[in-house]
Amino acid sequence: MTQLRIKVVVIFSLLAALSLPAWGAIAPAHYRVTALGSLGGGWSIGYGINEAGTVVGEAGTATGSAAFMWTAAGGMVNLGTLGGTTSWGRELNSVSQVVGVSYAGGHGHGFSWTPSGGLVELVGLSGLASTANAVNGSGWIVGQAELTDPFFGTRYHAVLWEPGKATRDLGTLGGSYSTAVDINTAGQIVGLAYNAFERQRAFLWTKTAGMKDLGTLGGLRSSANGINALGQIVGQAETTGFQNHAYLWTSATSPMQDLGTLGGFTSEALAINDSTWVVGYANDSNGVAQGFIWDSVAGMRNLNTLLYGASAAWTVIQAQDINNQGQIAAWGYSAQGVLSALLLTPTVPGDFNGDQRLNLGDINPFTLAMSNPTLYAQTYPTVNLADVDPTGDGVLTLSDLPAFIDLLSDGGGGGGAAIVPEPGGAMILLLAMAWGGQRRRGCGGT
Numbered sequence: 001m002t003q004l005r006i007k008v009v010v011i012f013s014l015l016a017a018l019s020l021p022a023w024g025a026i027a028p029a030h031y032r033v034t035a036l037g038s039l040g041g042g043w044s045i046g047y048g049i050n051e052a053g054t055v056v057g058e059a060g061t062a063t064g065s066a067a068f069m070w071t072a073a074g075g076m077v078n079l080g081t082l083g084g085t086t087s088w089g090r091e092l093n094s095v096s097q098v099v100g101v102s103y104a105g106g107h108g109h110g111f112s113w114t115p116s117g118g119l120v121e122l123v124g125l126s127g128l129a130s131t132a133n134a135v136n137g138s139g140w141i142v143g144q145a146e147l148t149d150p151f152f153g154t155r156y157h158a159v160l161w162e163p164g165k166a167t168r169d170l171g172t173l174g175g176s177y178s179t180a181v182d183i184n185t186a187g188q189i190v191g192l193a194y195n196a197f198e199r200q201r202a203f204l205w206t207k208t209a210g211m212k213d214l215g216t217l218g219g220l221r222s223s224a225n226g227i228n229a230l231g232q233i234v235g236q237a238e239t240t241g242f243q244n245h246a247y248l249w250t251s252a253t254s255p256m257q258d259l260g261t262l263g264g265f266t267s268e269a270l271a272i273n274d275s276t277w278v279v280g281y282a283n284d285s286n287g288v289a290q291g292f293i294w295d296s297v298a299g300m301r302n303l304n305t306l307l308y309g310a311s312a313a314w315t316v317i318q319a320q321d322i323n324n325q326g327q328i329a330a331w332g333y334s335a336q337g338v339l340s341a342l343l344l345t346p347t348v349p350g351d352f353n354g355d356q357r358l359n360l361g362d363i364n365p366f367t368l369a370m371s372n373p374t375l376y377a378q379t380y381p382t383v384n385l386a387d388v389d390p391t392g393d394g395v396l397t398l399s400d401l402p403a404f405i406d407l408l409s410d411g412g413g414g415g416g417a418a419i420v421p422e423p424g425g426a427m428i429l430l431l432a433m434a435w436g437g438q439r440r441r442g443c444g445g446t
């Protein structure tokens with residue numbers, strides 16, 4: 001290709017990029033994986049994430065397991081147990097109130113943990129056992145508690161723990177069992193309950209309307225795992241073909257939407273954020289579970305195809321929770337087979353000025369990074385080169401130049417990388433000339 005033709009192609013590509021529409025609500029296309037470590041037992045599982053990117057879950061200890069809370073600044077902290085050798089953290093809110101379960105004496109015991117108060121056992125119903133699954137910003141906790149009934153024996157019902165109030169039995173849909181799995185800021189609660197035919201059904205509970213059956217995808221059973229601030233609900237439901245699929249429920253007047261699979265028979269949605277991005281797991285055509293992210297534009301995507309650079313060495317089995325920044329709490333395996341809680345952080349390859357967008361404003365920082373890495377590092381101290389490196393190999397070389405042009409021309413392949421039109425004609429020419437110069441030097445065998 002002649003130098004002139006290269007320049008024309010560069011300019012044409014960049015101008016074409018400017019005419020692309022904004023990506024809107026499409027989920028990010030690239031993620032960095034952070035392995036969260038363990039508490040001495042060599043393994044961990046991530047369950048919940050809040051808006052600050054703090055993750056909770058369960059980690060192996062020398063004698064069993066313990067609930068953990070992980071922050072970027074402090075790493076993994078052991079939250080302890082209520083006396084046994086097993087506990088796990090299930091979810092946390094914006095003030096780092098963590099809820100979960102401590103297992104002791106043959107029973108699970110729901111707990112709340114706060115930085116100031118530590119672990120506190122939640123008061124159950126008439127039985128010993130309980131489970132805490134989620135907490136909202138007002139400190140409302142939902143889960144399940146045991147009932148000892150002289151006629152029916154032991155039963156388990158969905159419950160609400162509201163600060164300062166008695167443990168509230170949320171009942172069932174007419175059957176013998178229920179459990180509450182998530183709660184949003186408005187106090188809407190979702191979970192699963194048995195109906196009068198002892199069929200398992202997803203429910204939505206509110207103080208005014210009580211417990212309502214959310215239906216299925218045409219089959220007999222369903223369950224609900226997550227609800228966002230908009231009242232949108234996700235979970236798993238049986239289809240008319242007797243497969244269990246991830247679904248999205250948006251209102252009582254529209255049917256559940258089947259989110260599909262990754263080529264297999266089974267999928268399950270575990271969480272949804274306020275951008276209607278859904279995460280969970282889905283079987284591929286080999287029947288192997290893969291973490292997924294779903295949005296209404298791109299549909300269901302295998303998270304393992306979106307891990308950037310060295311992060312691709314990880315295998316995400318299950319994506320458990322997602323916050324409004326698009327950060328995901330998950331678990332999976334390293335190349336060596338180590339089970340680990342994972343934090344997936346959206347990255348934008350080519351975003352050399354670190355504003356989470358790829359656009360013409362990244363051209364000058366890119367040329368600086370190529371020509372003077374020391375000055376670049378001083379100017380953009382928060383940018384991790386491994387995240388933005390156009391070829392994804394973690395080092396800046398000449399091959400990153402055409403890769404950077406490609407990223408600019410195709411918008412980085414999706415969400416979080418919206419092309420924002422800017423007056424950049426002069427920079428386009430400068431870049432094209434820089435590219436021509438680099439190529440001359442590269443071809444000159446220096």
Ligand SMILES: [Ca+2]
Nearest residue numbers: 351353355357
């Ligand atoms: Ca940028």
Ligand SMILES: [Ca+2]
Nearest residue numbers: 389391393395
């Ligand atoms: Ca590179």
